[in-house]
Amino acid sequence: xxxxxxxxxxxxxxxxxxxxxxxxxxxxxxxxxxxxxxxxxxxxxxxxxxxxxxxxxxxxxxxxxxxxxxxxxxxxxxxxxxxxxxxxxxxxxxxxxxxxxxxxxxxxxxxxxxxxxxxxxxxxxxxxxxxxxxxxxxxxxxxxxxxxxxxxxxxxxxxxxxxxxxxxxxxxxxxxxxxxxxxxxxxxxxxxxxxxxxxxxxxxxxxxxxxxxxxxxxxxxx
Amino acid sequence: xxxxxxxxxxxxxxxxxxxxxxxxxxxxxxxxxxxxxxxxxxxxxxxxxxxxxxxxxxxxxxxxxxxxxxxxxxxxxxxxxxxxxxxxxxxxxxxxxxxxxxxxxxxxxxxxxxxxxxxxxxxxxxxxxxxxxxxxxxxxxxxxxxxxxxxxxxxxxxxxxxxxxxxxxxxxxxxxxxxxxxxxxxxxxxxxxxxxxxxxxxxxxxxxxxxxxxxxxxxxxxxxxxxxxxxxxxxxxxxxxxxxxxxxxxxxxxxxxxxxxxxxxxxxxxxxxxxxxxxxxxxxxxxxxxxxxxxxxxxxxxxxxxxxxxxxxxxxxxxxxxxxxxxxxxxxxxxxxxxxxxxxxxxxxxxxxxxxxxxxxxxxxxxxxxxxxxxxxxxxxxxxxxxxxxxxxxxxxxxxxxxxxxxxxxxxxxxxxxxxxxxxxxxxxxxxxxxxxxxxxxxxxxxxxxxxxxxxxxxxxxxxxxxxxxxxxxxxxxxxxxxxxx
Numbered sequence: 001x002x003x004x005x006x007x008x009x010x011x012x013x014x015x016x017x018x019x020x021x022x023x024x025x026x027x028x029x030x031x032x033x034x035x036x037x038x039x040x041x042x043x044x045x046x047x048x049x050x051x052x053x054x055x056x057x058x059x060x061x062x063x064x065x066x067x068x069x070x071x072x073x074x075x076x077x078x079x080x081x082x083x084x085x086x087x088x089x090x091x092x093x094x095x096x097x098x099x100x101x102x103x104x105x106x107x108x109x110x111x112x113x114x115x116x117x118x119x120x121x122x123x124x125x126x127x128x129x130x131x132x133x134x135x136x137x138x139x140x141x142x143x144x145x146x147x148x149x150x151x152x153x154x155x156x157x158x159x160x161x162x163x164x165x166x167x168x169x170x171x172x173x174x175x176x177x178x179x180x181x182x183x184x185x186x187x188x189x190x191x192x193x194x195x196x197x198x199x200x201x202x203x204x205x206x207x208x209x210x211x212x213x214x215x216x217x218x219x220x221x222x
Numbered sequence: 223x224x225x226x227x228x229x230x231x232x233x234x235x236x237x238x239x240x241x242x243x244x245x246x247x248x249x250x251x252x253x254x255x256x257x258x259x260x261x262x263x264x265x266x267x268x269x270x271x272x273x274x275x276x277x278x279x280x281x282x283x284x285x286x287x288x289x290x291x292x293x294x295x296x297x298x299x300x301x302x303x304x305x306x307x308x309x310x311x312x313x314x315x316x317x318x319x320x321x322x323x324x325x326x327x328x329x330x331x332x333x334x335x336x337x338x339x340x341x342x343x344x345x346x347x348x349x350x351x352x353x354x355x356x357x358x359x360x361x362x363x364x365x366x367x368x369x370x371x372x373x374x375x376x377x378x379x380x381x382x383x384x385x386x387x388x389x390x391x392x393x394x395x396x397x398x399x400x401x402x403x404x405x406x407x408x409x410x411x412x413x414x415x416x417x418x419x420x421x422x423x424x425x426x427x428x429x430x431x432x433x434x435x436x437x438x439x440x441x442x443x444x445x446x447x448x449x450x451x452x453x454x455x456x457x458x459x460x461x462x463x464x465x466x467x468x469x470x471x472x473x474x475x476x477x478x479x480x481x482x483x484x485x486x487x488x489x490x491x492x493x494x495x496x497x498x499x500x501x502x503x504x505x506x507x508x509x510x511x512x513x514x515x516x517x518x519x520x521x522x523x524x525x526x527x528x529x530x531x532x533x534x535x536x537x538x539x540x541x542x543x544x545x546x547x548x549x550x551x552x553x554x555x556x557x558x559x560x561x562x563x564x565x566x567x568x569x570x571x572x573x574x575x576x577x578x579x580x581x582x583x584x585x586x587x588x589x590x591x592x593x594x595x596x597x598x599x600x601x602x603x604x605x606x607x608x609x610x611x612x613x614x615x616x617x618x619x620x621x622x623x624x625x626x627x628x629x630x631x632x633x634x635x636x637x638x639x640x641x642x643x644x645x646x647x648x649x650x651x652x653x654x655x656x657x658x659x660x661x662x663x664x665x666x667x668x669x670x671x672x673x674x675x676x677x678x679x680x681x682x683x684x685x686x687x688x689x690x691x692x693x694x695x696x697x698x699x700x701x702x703x704x705x706x707x708x
Contacts (some may be wrong), residue, residue: 110479114488116444122479136482138491140448146705147495154494156544169445194477215477 022100106199127199191217229318233294235264240298244276259367278325301325321353356411378403455497530605535573571600586644607671609634642674
């Protein structure tokens with residue numbers, strides 16, 4: 001059996017391996033959350049607030065994501081709402097607040113334990129639309145930087161990676177580093193079954209994960 | 223673990239079990255095919271009823287085979303007797319066996335058990351066992367068609383390993399059709415002992431083979447197969463076509479990534495990572511293998527297309543969209559050099575449309591200029607065979623050979639043969655692939671254009687699009703090698 005780590009736990013694990021994630025703080029009550037935002041110069045308004053916990057994998061479907069929070073008083077109200085929405089079977093929960101990033105282009109990056117080939121890494125186009133677009137490239141973990149570069153080349157939608165609507169072209173080296181970093185998560189962390197970094201937003205051409213979900217073997221989840 | 227398969231592919235003597243006088247039985251057919259292909263080693267047919275088959279003595283028992291005279295046994299007998307036969311063959315010095323016999327894993331629980339015992343026995347005796355339930359093995363360096371079916375194949379440098387016997391036959395038929403030949407071919411059958419990776423590893427060391435061609439359906443131990451085939455691809459090109467590759471739809475998966483991980487997408491990524499050249503179907507797989515077997519690998523994606531008329535060039539450039547290839551703008555010095563050779567109405571662009579302005583030596587000269595230019599990675603010539611097609615109509619008409627027709631027919635036919643020969647010679651000398659494509663390869667294979675391509679040992683593609691597809695796959699493999707310093 002496997003369980004999913006909370007978004008905050010997942011973000012910390014992938015960030016340790018060099019995968020860029022949007023700046024964030026967490027707290028278990030509204031006062032702590034607001035204080036943590038005030039104390040972290042990297043987390044700047046507008047922000048996103050989400051209720052997260054190991055048992056909460058699909059936050060959007062349950063209305064547990066609040067976007068474009070412009071100031072502290074709105075954040076305070078959002079935190080109160082989110083914490084009140086927790087159910088007893090959600091277990092331990094906390095509020096995660098991250099900087100709301102701007103970018104028109106979204107990618108998806110993930111890991112999946114394949115029945116034939118073992119752990120694989122995927123790069124795809126589209127964020128929430130990824131499953132409709134199905135423009136994806138897989139490799140077996142581990143990967144080299146060359147493999148990562150070829151994954152980018154394999155995407156059919158190359159024009160999305162060039163200069164686009166006033167945004168610069170994809171920083172390919174930054175995406176290569178993110179892919180190699182996520183592959184290292186799969187290779188070095190025990191019991192990884194799957195990972196979703198969805199979406200990975202291109203901010204000034206650089207990929208930044210704004211959501212993360214790791215699925216691990218129950219036996220290794222502390 | 224790599225097996226020595228030299229006794230399977232180059233045996234000095236072959237024992238065939240299950241040989242009778244019945245021309246419909248596998249033992250008889252195998253004996254026939256071995257004799258028909260001109261196998262020069264010793265052949266020992268063994269059958270239940272001693273006597274004669276095809277003028278050859280049939281022995282009543284393997285015990286009658288002289289010690290050390292055979293190193294391969296081809297098994298056509300019923301499953302129940304084969305363990306004893308394999309022991310007897312081993313006692314005579316046999317080190318490789320092909321089991322055409324059925325009645326193993328494909329035949330239910332008893333067969334599964336028999337196959338398990340066969341694997342153990344092969345291990346005990348130290349025999350490399352191919353099959354069971356396979357159609358056979360061919361090896362042109364040994365003039366050996368040890369198969370229960372046709373065909374044999376012309377000699378060449380493509381080695382085939384297939385999880386389907388039918389597709390071995392398909393590849394061999396395509397070898398006959400194109401004239402680009404085969405070094406070895408083996409049907410893995412149930413692959414009880416030897417699997418695709420074992421064969422391909424042996425091909426990697428085989429000096430008679432320059433490209434491996436694989437058909438597979440099932441992947442048992444994916445990670446091990448990936449590691450082994452990647453190690454081969456670092457040394458020799460491996461073309462793979464996979465059956466059952468259609469997307470069965472998203473799996474039930476907790477993650478978005480899992481939902482996107484169709485078998486086909488994961489297999490495709492595995493191939494890209496391992497440097498395997500994945501073809502879409504059997505025909506494309508053969509064509510890219512045949513192109514690689516007979517052309518140098520391109521150094522990059524810049525293609526120059528040379529045509530005698532416009533439309534084909536357009537089709538070739540269309541075929542490049544969605545590929546790695548580009549119709550490179552003509553470098554200024556190449557443009558200037560072509561200006562010297564052609565009247566002013568030529569396209570002055572890539573595709574180089576000669577617009578009918580060519581004279582006797584123009585085509586070889588333009589091919590030479592393009593192929594030897596450092597900023598050109600491959601060349602495609604379209605227009606082969608047109609002159610000979612004109613000649614054919616003249617030759618077949620009522621006016622031939624009078625009215626000067628004999629002379630012009632002769633000229634046209636010599637010209638097409640020259641173009642084919644020049645393309646082969648120029649690509650061999652410059653290290654730049656020069657591909658030729660015309661539907662006459664299929665429509666009129668006796669046309670002196672495609673016929674001369676065959677004589678030069680090369681692949682004449684049936685269309686610009688198919689030539690571009692082979693070239694694209696070759697270019698990707700060359701890119702994969704270059705990125706890894708290979």
